[in-house]
Structure formats: C-alpha cells, structure tokens
Amino acid sequence: MTKPYIYITRKIPDAIIHPYADQFDFKMWEKADEPVPRDILLKEVERADGLLCMLSDNIDEALLNVANQMKVVANLAVGYDNIDVAAAKDRGITVTNTPDVLTETTADLTFALLMATARRIVEADSYIKKDLWKNWAPYLLAGSDIHHKTIGIVGMGRIGEAVARRAKGFGMSILYHNRSRHYETEKELQATYADFNELLTVSDFVLSLVPLTKETEQIFDRYAFEQMKSSAIFINASRGATVDEDALFEALQTNQIQAAGLDVYTEEPIQANHSLVQLDNTVCLPHIGSSTGETRSAMLNLCLDNIAAVFSGNAPKTPV
Incomplete structure (x- = not known):
C-alpha cells in the first residue's frame, strides 16, 4: 500500500522525521532559512496528503482549491492566521497548531x-x-x-x-x-x-x-x-x-x-x-519567540504526531 505523502515547507532535521518514516513518504523544501516558492508549493499541494507548514506560509483558499487529496495541515505555530481555516473545514481538511509546548x-x-x-x-x-x-x-x-x-x-x-x-x-x-x-x-x-x-x-x-x-x-x-x-x-x-x-x-x-x-x-x-x-x-528581534532547539523540536514532533493521528483515524492532539 502506498504511504501517505507529506510535504514539509522547510528543511528540518532528518532525525525529527525518522521515527515516522515507516508511516509516511516525506519531501521537504531544501532550504531551512528561505520559504518555498508559491509555484512549487502549489505543485506539491496538488498531490500531498498532508502538509506541515510554517506560520509564514500563506495557506489560503486558492492553495486549498488545488489540494485534491489533502487531509491535514499542521501549522508550526500557535497562531493560525496564515491559514484559511473556514476554507479548510469546508473541504474536510483538519488544521492543527502547536500550543502548550512553546x-x-x-x-x-x-x-x-x-x-x-x-x-x-x-x-x-x-x-x-x-x-x-x-x-x-x-x-x-x-x-x-x-x-x-x-x-x-x-x-x-x-x-x-x-x-x-x-x-x-x-x-x-x-x-x-x-x-x-x-x-x-x-x-x-x-x-x-x-x-x-x-x-x-x-x-x-x-x-x-x-x-x-x-x-x-x-x-x-x-x-x-x-x-x-x-x-x-x-x-x-x-x-x-x-x-x-x-x-x-x-x-x-x-x-x-x-x-x-x-x-x-x-x-x-x-x-x-x-x-x-x-x-x-x-x-x-526577528520573530524568535519560541526559538530554542528544544522547543522547536517539540513543536515539530507535535505537528507530526497530529498528522499521524489523523491518518490513523484518531483525533489530533491539538486541532484548531
């Protein structure tokens, strides 16, 4: 059986995604300090089953319109004003965030x-x-x-x-x-x-x-x-x-x-x-509120746990 395809909009450490490698096929934008270009993100979203995105990524209705098989958008932030939550809900897409850990x-x-x-x-x-x-x-x-x-x-x-x-x-x-x-x-x-x-x-x-x-x-x-x-x-x-x-x-x-x-x-x-x-x-300061190594890793793990829960048929830990 084909594993769900998860696109990650920044490069993150391989050690973070390794525990989930048996469950998902991952692809990451290759740069850690630059956003994925909009045209590439649109192309990836067309075939992605799940998306792990950053607070700087604009997940608007136009992008969600091409998300043909998207089931979950996991946002690496507490805030989610970068996501059209109503449009996601209309399409049956779960949106999650990362409260508490940061x-x-x-x-x-x-x-x-x-x-x-x-x-x-x-x-x-x-x-x-x-x-x-x-x-x-x-x-x-x-x-x-x-x-x-x-x-x-x-x-x-x-x-x-x-x-x-x-x-x-x-x-x-x-x-x-x-x-x-x-x-x-x-x-x-x-x-x-x-x-x-x-x-x-x-x-x-x-x-x-x-x-x-x-x-x-x-x-x-x-x-x-x-x-x-x-x-x-x-x-x-x-x-x-x-x-x-x-x-x-x-x-x-x-x-x-x-x-x-x-x-x-x-x-x-x-x-x-x-x-x-x-x-x-x-x-x-350059928007570094939660920027410690320990906390950013905890946030990424929570995003991936939320994605895993959705594909296991369970409720995510921190849905929006």
Missing part, C-alpha cells in the same frame, strides 16, 4: 525582551562595540526599573499567564485585559482585570499577547499610544498586525512613549531600513 519558552523571550528594552541592553552592548565608552557617568544609558512596576498584559492566554508568573517574581503589579476574565489566574497571581483603556493609562509596561483576529487587528493604534504614560514601554510578542506601526513610530519618535520591544511585524521579514529599526529606543 508557552514557557515564548514567555521567557517576551520577558527577556521587556528587560532588554527597559534596561537598554542592546543599546549598551552597541555602545561598547562602537568604542563609545570613555568614562563612567551617573546616568550613562540609564534605563527603567522593572521591579515593583505595573505590567499590563493584553491577552491572558497560556503565554500571558506564563509572563504574569515571571512578573510576579519581580514584585510587579499585574493588570490584564482579555475577552473573558480568568478568575483562577487572578487568585493565583494576584492579577487584576482592567478594561483596555484603563490598562493603557495605568501600566508602565504594555504587552501585546493577543491572537490576530478582526477584533485585534491594529488594536494598538494612535489613540492607544496616546493613552499610555510618556514613560511607558510597549512590547509586542504576538502578531505584528495587532499594531499600527506608523502610529507606533510616531509615538516613539516624539517620546509619547518611552520605548518599544518588538519580536513581530506587519510585514516579515522586516528590513534594516524600516523606520522602527532606525530608532534607538526600539529593540527589534
């Missing part, structure tokens, strides 16, 4: 980005490498305290809760805004629910950890930045399109807010000449 790692990165931005770590590193450090001075590269400040988390999902636990360790006051209240989280972490505008006006650190939906697209707009303290620091580790980047640039350039730490952008990859990258009060 929660703590992404929370680590989010809090590290907050700390690096507040304490001007990247700027300070560059200061020495450019041979600018000539003397000690009382306010040399003075940043902002983190401990005992107020953190405002917009999006109290798994990652938001994990970030809140880290904030608690720094003695921070925790505010959060979410579609629904999390009473257990409030009790466990002494977190306080706030409406969006209240959170913006009170918080010293405002974090975007929301999924990208029609409701959250550009939720951080010009009005939102106008509500923040002039000393506020904005962190985005969710999706770039939750932010009006022109409004953010203006807020940073005019010191309407103090600084920003960004791991995601409206258009990715972001270019070195992008206006936000040019600002000294902005720390920019």
Whole structure:
C-alpha cells in the first residue's frame, strides 16, 4: 500500500522525521532559512496528503482549491492566521497548531525582551562595540526599573499567564485585559482585570499577547499610544498586525512613549531600513519567540504526531 505523502515547507532535521518514516513518504523544501516558492508549493499541494507548514506560509483558499487529496495541515505555530481555516473545514481538511509546548519558552523571550528594552541592553552592548565608552557617568544609558512596576498584559492566554508568573517574581503589579476574565489566574497571581483603556493609562509596561483576529487587528493604534504614560514601554510578542506601526513610530519618535520591544511585524521579514529599526529606543528581534532547539523540536514532533493521528483515524492532539 502506498504511504501517505507529506510535504514539509522547510528543511528540518532528518532525525525529527525518522521515527515516522515507516508511516509516511516525506519531501521537504531544501532550504531551512528561505520559504518555498508559491509555484512549487502549489505543485506539491496538488498531490500531498498532508502538509506541515510554517506560520509564514500563506495557506489560503486558492492553495486549498488545488489540494485534491489533502487531509491535514499542521501549522508550526500557535497562531493560525496564515491559514484559511473556514476554507479548510469546508473541504474536510483538519488544521492543527502547536500550543502548550512553546508557552514557557515564548514567555521567557517576551520577558527577556521587556528587560532588554527597559534596561537598554542592546543599546549598551552597541555602545561598547562602537568604542563609545570613555568614562563612567551617573546616568550613562540609564534605563527603567522593572521591579515593583505595573505590567499590563493584553491577552491572558497560556503565554500571558506564563509572563504574569515571571512578573510576579519581580514584585510587579499585574493588570490584564482579555475577552473573558480568568478568575483562577487572578487568585493565583494576584492579577487584576482592567478594561483596555484603563490598562493603557495605568501600566508602565504594555504587552501585546493577543491572537490576530478582526477584533485585534491594529488594536494598538494612535489613540492607544496616546493613552499610555510618556514613560511607558510597549512590547509586542504576538502578531505584528495587532499594531499600527506608523502610529507606533510616531509615538516613539516624539517620546509619547518611552520605548518599544518588538519580536513581530506587519510585514516579515522586516528590513534594516524600516523606520522602527532606525530608532534607538526600539529593540527589534526577528520573530524568535519560541526559538530554542528544544522547543522547536517539540513543536515539530507535535505537528507530526497530529498528522499521524489523523491518518490513523484518531483525533489530533491539538486541532484548531
């Protein structure tokens, strides 16, 4: 019997797919750091039984229209705004994602980005490498305290809760805004629910950890930045399109807010000449929220476990 054909849109380690080699025939795009061209992806999807894709792959209705025998699309991410889930459902295609396994790692990165931005770590590193450090001075590269400040988390999902636990360790006051209240989280972490505008006006650190939906697209707009303290620091580790980047640039350039730490952008990859990258009060990372060797391997294994479950006639572990 012919084994199901699974196409993987990036090159991944052979050791990851080896345990599944008896169940499936695999083919991978040969490059790990470049996306598969659209024409090649369309050609592969025509004959693929399953697809393991990246968050940067656009799995839209046009692509699904040529997926003649596709049974499952496994997305290497928690978010799935890159996939037309409704179109997949109409065609009987299961869509899966990778929650849980990346929660703590992404929370680590989010809090590290907050700390690096507040304490001007990247700027300070560059200061020495450019041979600018000539003397000690009382306010040399003075940043902002983190401990005992107020953190405002917009999006109290798994990652938001994990970030809140880290904030608690720094003695921070925790505010959060979410579609629904999390009473257990409030009790466990002494977190306080706030409406969006209240959170913006009170918080010293405002974090975007929301999924990208029609409701959250550009939720951080010009009005939102106008509500923040002039000393506020904005962190985005969710999706770039939750932010009006022109409004953010203006807020940073005019010191309407103090600084920003960004791991995601409206258009990715972001270019070195992008206006936000040019600002000294902005720390920019290349969308590496879950990027540790251990976590990325766990995410890939979960994708493959989901694919295996579908072809075994079982429910996948993490369906969308």
